[in-house]
Amino acid sequence: MTIQAGIDIGSRTIKLIMLNDGRISKAVVADTTFDPMAVCRDLLSGLDYQRITATGYGRRLFARAWTCKTVSEIKAVALGARFLMSSCGTVLDVGGQDTKIVTLDAGGKLDKFLMNDRCAAGTGRFLEVMAGALSFTYDQFSAAALSATRSEKLNSMCAVFAESELISLVAQGASREAIALGIHESIAIRTLSLMKGISLADTIMFAGGGALNPCLRRQIEAGLDRKMHVPENPRIVAALGAALAHSSEEERENGYRQFDVVADQIVHVG
Amino acid sequence: MADYTEMWRNMGLDLKAHDALLGVLGSLYEQTFLKQSGRPEGMKYFDFVMSEVHGLRIKELMDARVAGRKVFGSFCVFVPEELVLAVDGILVGLCAGAEFAPAEAEKMLPRNTCALIKGAFGFAIAKVCPYLAAADVVVGENTCDGKKKSYEIFRDLVPDLYVMDLPQVKSDVGRDLLRKEYKRFAARIEEVSGRKIELDALKKAIHIVNAKRSAMHRLAKLRSADPAPISGLDALLANQVFFYDDPERFTKSVNVICDELESRVQRGEGVTAKGTPRILVSGCPMAVPNWKVPSIIENSGAVIVGEESCVGERGTQFLTSPEGNSVHALIENIVDRFFKIDCAIFTPNPSRLEHIKKMVKDYRADGVLHYCIQFCSPYQIESGPVERALERDGIPVLRVDTDYSQEDTEQIRTRVEAFVERLQG
Numbered sequence: 001m002t003i004q005a006g007i008d009i010g011s012r013t014i015k016l017i018m019l020n021d022g023r024i025s026k027a028v029v030a031d032t033t034f035d036p037m038a039v040c041r042d043l044l045s046g047l048d049y050q051r052i053t054a055t056g057y058g059r060r061l062f063a064r065a066w067t068c069k070t071v072s073e074i075k076a077v078a079l080g081a082r083f084l085m086s087s088c089g090t091v092l093d094v095g096g097q098d099t100k101i102v103t104l105d106a107g108g109k110l111d112k113f114l115m116n117d118r119c120a121a122g123t124g125r126f127l128e129v130m131a132g133a134l135s136f137t138y139d140q141f142s143a144a145a146l147s148a149t150r151s152e153k154l155n156s157m158c159a160v161f162a163e164s165e166l167i168s169l170v171a172q173g174a175s176r177e178a179i180a181l182g183i184h185e186s187i188a189i190r191t192l193s194l195m196k197g198i199s200l201a202d203t204i205m206f207a208g209g210g211a212l213n214p215c216l217r218r219q220i221e222a223g224l225d226r227k228m229h230v231p232e233n234p235r236i237v238a239a240l241g242a243a244l245a246h247s248s249e250e251e252r253e254n255g256y257r258q259f260d261v262v263a264d265q266i267v268h269v270g
Numbered sequence: 271m272a273d274y275t276e277m278w279r280n281m282g283l284d285l286k287a288h289d290a291l292l293g294v295l296g297s298l299y300e301q302t303f304l305k306q307s308g309r310p311e312g313m314k315y316f317d318f319v320m321s322e323v324h325g326l327r328i329k330e331l332m333d334a335r336v337a338g339r340k341v342f343g344s345f346c347v348f349v350p351e352e353l354v355l356a357v358d359g360i361l362v363g364l365c366a367g368a369e370f371a372p373a374e375a376e377k378m379l380p381r382n383t384c385a386l387i388k389g390a391f392g393f394a395i396a397k398v399c400p401y402l403a404a405a406d407v408v409v410g411e412n413t414c415d416g417k418k419k420s421y422e423i424f425r426d427l428v429p430d431l432y433v434m435d436l437p438q439v440k441s442d443v444g445r446d447l448l449r450k451e452y453k454r455f456a457a458r459i460e461e462v463s464g465r466k467i468e469l470d471a472l473k474k475a476i477h478i479v480n481a482k483r484s485a486m487h488r489l490a491k492l493r494s495a496d497p498a499p500i501s502g503l504d505a506l507l508a509n510q511v512f513f514y515d516d517p518e519r520f521t522k523s524v525n526v527i528c529d530e531l532e533s534r535v536q537r538g539e540g541v542t543a544k545g546t547p548r549i550l551v552s553g554c555p556m557a558v559p560n561w562k563v564p565s566i567i568e569n570s571g572a573v574i575v576g577e578e579s580c581v582g583e584r585g586t587q588f589l590t591s592p593e594g595n596s597v598h599a600l601i602e603n604i605v606d607r608f609f610k611i612d613c614a615i616f617t618p619n620p621s622r623l624e625h626i627k628k629m630v631k632d633y634r635a636d637g638v639l640h641y642c643i644q645f646c647s648p649y650q651i652e653s654g655p656v657e658r659a660l661e662r663d664g665i666p667v668l669r670v671d672t673d674y675s676q677e678d679t680e681q682i683r684t685r686v687e688a689f690v691e692r693l694q695g
Binding site for chain 1: 680691
């Protein structure tokens with residue numbers, strides 16, 4: 001029996017996956033906090049594994065502390081998506097501070113990819129800030145947008161400017177729901193324009209925390225005029241890919257057959 | 271390094287700011303270059319040059335000026351060194367490869383000006399570029415909009431700015447313009463130096479500059495070996511020093527390295543393992559100390575095998591024919607040579623794409639990293655079609671647009687690592 005661990009130290013959350021002979025035996029999501037290595041230590045304490053691979057923005061820091069291999073989150077998300085869905089040809093990943101579009105070739109290998117530029121405009125963090133500015137929790141924010149009958153257009157994608165735009169919309173008497181929808185629409189448009197820069201496969205997976213937002217998903221699907229596949233826990237895709245990154249082709253192939261994660265294995269900490 | 275404080279003071283440099291610059295440059299050089307493993311012995315010459323880049327070389331320039339020679343400074347590969355050498359002048363590249371005094375530069379320029387132009391202004395305003403201070407004449411050139419408009423403002427920062435016009439289309443009209451401009455420049459060089467451009471001197475100058483380019487061609491060719499015998503960073507450094515050093519000494523030093531690399535190649539030795547992913551860097555120039563992206567690439571498990579860049583093969587690729595029996599004929603040869611440069615200021619610019627493809631093939635690159643300095647419209651606009659054309663031919667491309675700041679290092683690293691993973695298959 002081999003146990004492989006994958007840890008994705010993202011800007012907002014840390015995700016840990018344990019793969020037990022190709023079967024997910026543990027999936028944990030925790031807040032990154034100001035001390036990500038302490039969170040990693042907590043998550044890993046008492047766990048047994050033969051190999052651990054780190055991905056995400058904190059991968060280098062983690063690899064130094066744990067003396068392990070790393071993989072870029074771009075390749076990790078490709079590997080994880082392919083493991084979950086062998087027909088997946090494109091992955092859209094909306095994370096805390098970046099958005100990635102990753103394509104896989106026919107053999108499932110990493111092909112062309114695109115990423116947003118240095119600032120977090122149009123990513124998960126932007127949505128969180130905007131939700132806060134409207135005094136919504138993140139879940140309420142998406143639900144409110146879905147309930148809106150009209151939308152208020154926002155022009156600015158910079159969190160600072162968008163917030164002042166939002167304040168002036170509120171001052172003009174616009175409804176919170178309409179503003180919430182407008183914010184989702186503007187992010188969807190930005191994501192769609194990034195997606196236009198790459199040729200999309202037939203089967204698209206939507207991963208990352210952004211995939212948990214039903215309004216964002218609906219807007220992007222409307223723009224693409226097709227459905228995207230959202231896995232049961234879209235946030236763990238890169239961590240899963242990390243767990244697979246240094247495994248053999250055979251181990252990975254095994255995984256396709258054995259995979260059956262159960263929902264109660266996914267725990268949210270913090 | 272000897273104490274050059276007195277020289278720098280006499281040149282009007284801001285000693286405090288200049289010390290700070292040298293401190294940063296020194297530690298950056300150490301981290302980026304000296305920590306590499308398996309460097310050729312011959313690179314010690316370049317380590318020395320870099321340690322004396324604001325010292326001994328500047329002293330040479332100042333001594334040359336005392337001896338009556340004229341120093342011309344430039345920012346562009348379109349300024350023909352042959353003409354300057356023909357009157358026993360010296361041509362040097364000017365500092366534009368780092369962000370210095372950006373707030374001061376932004377008082378004179380819009381924020382969305384490219385880092386190279388802003389860097390040149392920062393160095394000039396802060397009085398920390400001894401090459402600028404040593405130059406009798408600064409030669410500007412109308413390449414991109416950013417540069418040609420900036421020279422209107424830069425004029426106030428230097429004692430003598432000469433601006434050369436350049437064609438934007440490779441037509442007969444464009445060629446005529448280049449010829450007229452080179453003749454006008456030749457007249458200016460004669461006036462400044464008080465010497466006529468003579469046939470023999472110009473011929474000799476052509477040989478000197480050709481030898482320098484040929485040494486770079488030899489170095490480039492050796493990099494086609496797998497494993498690569500020299501790192502891309504070290505080869506880039508040679509391309510950068512190309513603009514500063516005494517040309518004949520530079521040629522000799524590059525050839526010494528090439529001798530060493532030849533035996534390395536024969537022994538099958540390299541700076542990385544055989545089969546290491548090989549990357550061609552293409553796009554905007556990287557002036558000293560702009561090593562951010564190459565350093566990320568070579569610390570991500572890949573090796574750079576060529577630079578399709580002004581600081582690289584775009585600048586060095588053609589020789590000037592020395593054949594001709596008059597100064598007029600040789601100037602025509604110079605026009606021939608420089609008119610072939612495939613800078614993105616030309617429209618259209620199809621030969622650049624062909625050159626990238628040829629370099630990929632010749633140097634056995636697995637992929638191309640297309641590098642742009644933000645707000646460089648010519649290369650940024652060209653990058654889309656170049657990327658699509660290369661990918662169509664099965665050549666993987668990663669586009670990186672950045673500036674001189676370090677804050678996006680980790681974001682770029684993620685992309686570069688993923689690109690290397692893509693190349694590894």
